[in-house]
Amino acid sequence: QERMECPPDSQILGRATWTFLHTMAAYYPDRPTANQQNMMRSLLNSFSHFYPCEWCASHMREEMKKEPPVVNSRWGLSQWMCQLHNKVNVIQGKDEFDCSKVDERWRDGPKDGSCD
Numbered sequence: 001q002e003r004m005e006c007p008p009d010s011q012i013l014g015r016a017t018w019t020f021l022h023t024m025a026a027y028y029p030d031r032p033t034a035n036q037q038n039m040m041r042s043l044l045n046s047f048s049h050f051y052p053c054e055w056c057a058s059h060m061r062e063e064m065k066k067e068p069p070v071v072n073s074r075w076g077l078s079q080w081m082c083q084l085h086n087k088v089n090v091i092q093g094k095d096e097f098d099c100s101k102v103d104e105r106w107r108d109g110p111k112d113g114s115c116d
């Protein structure tokens with residue numbers, strides 16, 4: 001019988017969550033309706049209360065107070081998410097990601113077609 005997988009630690013959870021958040025932003029509408037904008041604001045707000053790493057969630061709530069989510073376009077949300085992730089990267093001593101490349105990373109893949 002196959003061994004049960006272990007519950008995710010904060011690294012595995014973080015990576016999976018960023019995959020979801022950036023991909024969601026990459027496929028958000030270019031021109032969201034007022035209702036869609038309200039739903040996205042509320043999703044991110046709720047998210048920052050329930051993300052199951054309390055330290056990470058409270059940091060996210062602080063950042064969202066300083067820089068409220070940009071929900072009026074796909075590009076705006078993608079850039080906002082990239083900047084949020086970069087703040088965590090800096091705290092972790094990692095390199096910052098070049099936010100002009102979010103679509104290549106999370107939606108289109110590289111121009112050489114290696115991900116097609």
Ligand code: FAD
Pocket residue numbers: 010011012013014015016017018022051055056057059060081082083084085086088089091092096097102105
């Ligand atoms: P990850 O940081 O998970 O990144 C995954 C991939 O995303 C990278 O390989 C890269 O291709 C791409 N990427 C990297 N930066 C960006 C960017 N700016 N924009 C777009 N794409 C990018 N960990 C802590 O130790 N302390 C915290 O306070 C903390 N807060 C977090 C808050 C949230 C909301 C989330 C979702 C996670 C948080 N984490 C935190 C976890 C941490 O961010 C990482 O997910 C974890 O350390 C695993 O890192 P990783 O090297 O696998 O790459």
